[in-house]
Amino acid sequence: MANGSAFLGAVSDEVKCRHVFNLGILRFKIWWMMPQMGKSGSDVPVETQMLLLEAKDESDVNNRTIDEFESSTYYILFLPVLDGNFRSSLQGKSTDELEFCIESGDPAVEAAEFYEAVFVNYGSNPFELMKESMKILSKHKGTFSVRENKKYPGSLDWFGWCTWDAFYHAVNPQGIKEGLKRFGARLNSIKENSKFGKGTDTDMNGSTGSLKDFITDIKKTFSLKYVYLWHALMGYWGGLNPNAQGTNKYNAKLLYPVQSPGNLSHIRDLAMDRMEISNASAITRASDDYYPKNPASQTLHIATVAFNSIFLGEIVVPDWDMFYSDHYAAEFHAVARALGGCGVYVSDKPGKHDFKLLKRLVLPNGAVLRAKYPGRPTRDCLFNDPIMDGKSLLKIWNLNTYSGVLGVFNCQGAGTWPCLDNVKNDSDATPSNLTGCVSPSNIEYLEEVAGDNWTGDCAVFSFNSGSLSRLPNKGSLNVSLKVLQCDVFTISPIKRYGEKIQFAPIGLINMYNSGGAVEAIEFVINDSNCQVKIKGRGSGHFGAYSSTNPKFCMVNSKEEEFEYKVDEKFLTITVPHGNNFWEIDVAFVA
Structure with missing residues (x-):
């Protein structure tokens, strides 16, 4: 491989769907990753997705200047990747050995030989190492593009409001209109924010005929620049019920793992500017959810996104998720978004806003001052x-x-x-x-x-x-x-x-x-x-x-x-x- 990089593989005597071979960032939930630090092989947890090692040449340390000592530090990167129909991950053993686990997830898909399970590279600059490694993998595998080659949606540079933490499962047209009216009016009076408009004659009873009519209505009434819909790739979490009201007319059948194309074709006709499809975007959430009611998660959220961005930031623009502007940890979150190189959006409940804080994030026209790169430690x-x-x-x-x-x-x-x-x-x-x-x-x-x-x-x-x-x-x-x-x-x-x-x-x-x-x-x-x-x-x-x-x-x-x-x-x-x-x-x- 280029620049001294290489792939690790292994050959087994058995043909199986899951292998563990002796041989960062780990997946701590099915959906999310988080960082972990350690000093030995036993500190590497199962489902580790990326491992970065620091190595120092400590010979003759006392006679070196600070610059010379820094130049003697090297970084070694291990990236478990896809090898055919198998996915790999790293894990440590109590004996301080490092293993990689490779599995298909399907008992019917078995193999015994693997030649490109783990990508290995090294360099003196950890950020340059990650960037160049992702470029090498992108070219070699041909399965993804690096971030700098992707087109970003325009919404990244504009302040936004997400309805999830504002309403949770009780989201409804009337609540959204009320939120836009109260939120937008305050922003206008303070910041002349044309993004939200000054409409006050909105029909507040939520009696629009369809989702398309509702979106068209709020875009016109509140002069919205973008309206996005979040949609899980597989439907809503576990999928759509083919017998539920609204879907039974399609005579749908459960076909694993093919997603019904009728769902997507319908969403495209809803006057949306963009649809966020989980797992398939130039922007990707980089952490677990923002939990406003969990005191322990406030600091964890910031640290997790920053460290995960070392890995994810070369492939996508990491998304830091929403936050409340009226919250005891609001400034902690706001500052992180301001320098994260990400989109900035809140999920305030209607009437619950800290406009003093928002003015430090958002310009009078609704734009945000987004930095050039993903924010990293x-x-x-x-x-x-x-x-x-x-x-x-x-x-x-x-x-x-x-x-x-x-x-x-x-x-x-x-x-x-x-x-x-x-x-x-x-x-x-x-x-x-x-x-x-x-x-x-x-x-x-x-x-x-x-x-x-x-x-x-x-x-x-x-x-x-x-x-x-x-x-x-x-x-x-x-x-x-x-x-x-x-x-x-x-x-x-x-x-x-x-x-x-x-x-x-x-x-x-x-x-x-x-x-x-x-x-x-x-x-x-x-x-x-x-x-x-x-x-x-x-x-x-x-x-x-x-x-x-x-x-x-x-x-x-x-x-x-x-x-x-x-x-x-x-x-x-x-x-x-x-x-x-x-x-x-x-x-x-x-």
Whole structure:
């Protein structure tokens, strides 16, 4: 295989439908995966779907610099894959051996020889290793496409409302209309959100003739951009009852495993913009459900999606699921969505909303500031347990067009991994505050946005404190958080413009993902002055690092007042509401 990668296989003396051979991320439910950390083969649970190992060359450690020590770290990836009609998974033994299990799931489908059961690769960058491995597998197997080759639905960039946690099984037309009316009206009055419209003369009795009529009605009344329907691939969980009202007219028969084509052809005619089919989408849920009533699941949810995205994020855009904006852990979830590179949608009950929080996620026109990649744990967090070790903060990184974004979460002391309920939980003795550090070096691929004129330093903005710091790429700041607390850091490379000016845009500092608002930067110089021109979207307070106090600032060709803090070299300008897109000109003496 390419780049030193290979497949593992095995040959058995017996022809069977299930084999276990001596030889991450595990499947802890039929539907979902979760991460687990360990130090030996016995720590690898059954149904492990991906195993990432860290290996260090520790010879002559004392005589090495930090950079040299980091360069001596290698990562080894094991990916169990499909081999013909068989699926494989990894599992450990009490003797610290690693096995792979391969099975067809059908006693009638048996074999004894397997040559491509487990894919193995290695590299010095774990994220690049996963990306390249998925590309190799995609090309070799021909059964899937990698994420970067898939077309994303437009809804990813727009704020949404899901009815599941708002109504559960009691979902009904009247409730949906009431929710849209109350939710949309508040958003309009605060944010002029045309996505929801201002309709108030809606028929609230839910007496529409069909699902198609209902969808057409709410799209028109509330100016909805998209209406999606979630639908399980096999019907509703266990399938559709062929004798139930509404299906008996099709004279359906149970044909395993073929899905009745009549169901899909009917759904296509319902005025839907898109149908979410579980297991067959460019966007895929990356964790178990959001459980608003389960205190232990709040931290587990964030950590699970972040770690699962290491694996899934190269194939799909991981979906972080819905959340309540009016909830004690709402900000914890909101920050994770802001830097997850995912769609952002809530499942608020009608009238139960935190609009102060939503304004930090959603722009006035209903768009969200989505980061470029799936949000994943930083390299120094990959082998730490953010839930149960009692000492580790979880850090999640991502990139925008001109900056990085780093979220820090204290997930300790609020629960245990489901399969480790009987294991000693060190987080039980976790202090009220945990302290860690953040660094520009936590952002992978930062050089992609830094450019040739990068000074090597970065401007680091803390959302919680509103403070701005200048750090070298390997420098760090301490951060201290209580359980279920988080902070967001925008990390913007400081670039040199001309001989006197060093500048780094932060973005809209009133938004969790501040840097997502910045779309273009240009430097212009003439006889009278030199200007840094920044194009972006949204409204609120724009912030930037500027080594020099500007001569004047303009927003959309109109001169505006600005504030400049000399000690932090922190420039802030107000972008008036009503501007979906803007251009800021920051002028300096030539």
